[in-house]
Amino acid sequence: MNLSEVSNIAEDQDRGRWLDLLSPYDGKPVGIRLLIAGPDSMVQARARLKLADELADMADDEGRVSAENRETARLRNLARCVLAWDATEDGKAVPFSFEGALRLLRAGRWVQEQVDDFAGSRRAFAKGAA
Numbered sequence: 001m002n003l004s005e006v007s008n009i010a011e012d013q014d015r016g017r018w019l020d021l022l023s024p025y026d027g028k029p030v031g032i033r034l035l036i037a038g039p040d041s042m043v044q045a046r047a048r049l050k051l052a053d054e055l056a057d058m059a060d061d062e063g064r065v066s067a068e069n070r071e072t073a074r075l076r077n078l079a080r081c082v083l084a085w086d087a088t089e090d091g092k093a094v095p096f097s098f099e100g101a102l103r104l105l106r107a108g109r110w111v112q113e114q115v116d117d118f119a120g121s122r123r124a125f126a127k128g129a130a
Contacts, residue, residue, distance in 0.1 A: 009038075009040055009125075010038075010040045010041055010042060012038070012125065013037060013038025013039065013040050013041035013043075013044075013125050014037060014038075014041040014042055014043055016035040016036050016037045016038070016041075016043075016083045016084075017035070017036060017038065017118075017124055017125055018033050018034070018035055018036075018086075019033065019034045019035075019036050019114065019115065019118045019124075020032075020033050021033070021034065021111060021114055022114065024108070024110035031087075031088070032085065032086070032087045032104070033085060033086040033087075034082050034084075034085045034101075034115060035082065035083040035084040035085065036081055036082060036083065036115065036118050036119050036124075037081050037082075037083055037119070038119070038122070038124070038125040039119065039120050039121070039122055039125075040122070040125075043080070043081065043083065044080075044081055044119065046080070047077050047080035047081055048077070050076075050077070050080065051073055051074075051076070051077040054073045054076065054077075055069075055070070055073050058070075058072075058073065075102060075105050075106065075112070076102065078105055078112060078115055078116060078119070079098055079101040079102045079105055080098070081115070081119045082096075082101040082115065084096045085100070085101070085104075087100075087104070
């Protein structure tokens with residue numbers, strides 16, 4: 001690997017890869033696809049900085065952040081890793097938005113776990129990965 005290949009990794013991860021959400025019961029696709037930025041992307045780097053800023057803003061006078069606020073910040077950070085989606089509701093395509101991504105993440109811990117695992121997996125972003 002040479003220096004340009006190292007920087008190409010981050011650029012490629014900024015474009016994201018598709019994650020097909022799988023049912024927590026049978027492991028079959030549920031029909032929702034998310035385009036996720038990779039762990040070395042600038043998208044995730046900016047999300048981490050925003051997370052630090054949000055936690056600092058949420059801190060009380062003694063520097064403590066409540067568990068509820070930490071969870072809110074964690075979900076917002078995870079939603080920032082989602083670039084787009086292919087999702088429907090009541091048979092109609094749903095336009096992607098940050099708030100929509102948050103809504104989906106809040107819908108179930110199993111969704112959060114799949115997005116978090118995928119977003120943190122360099123293997124998911126390797127050349128030739130689906």
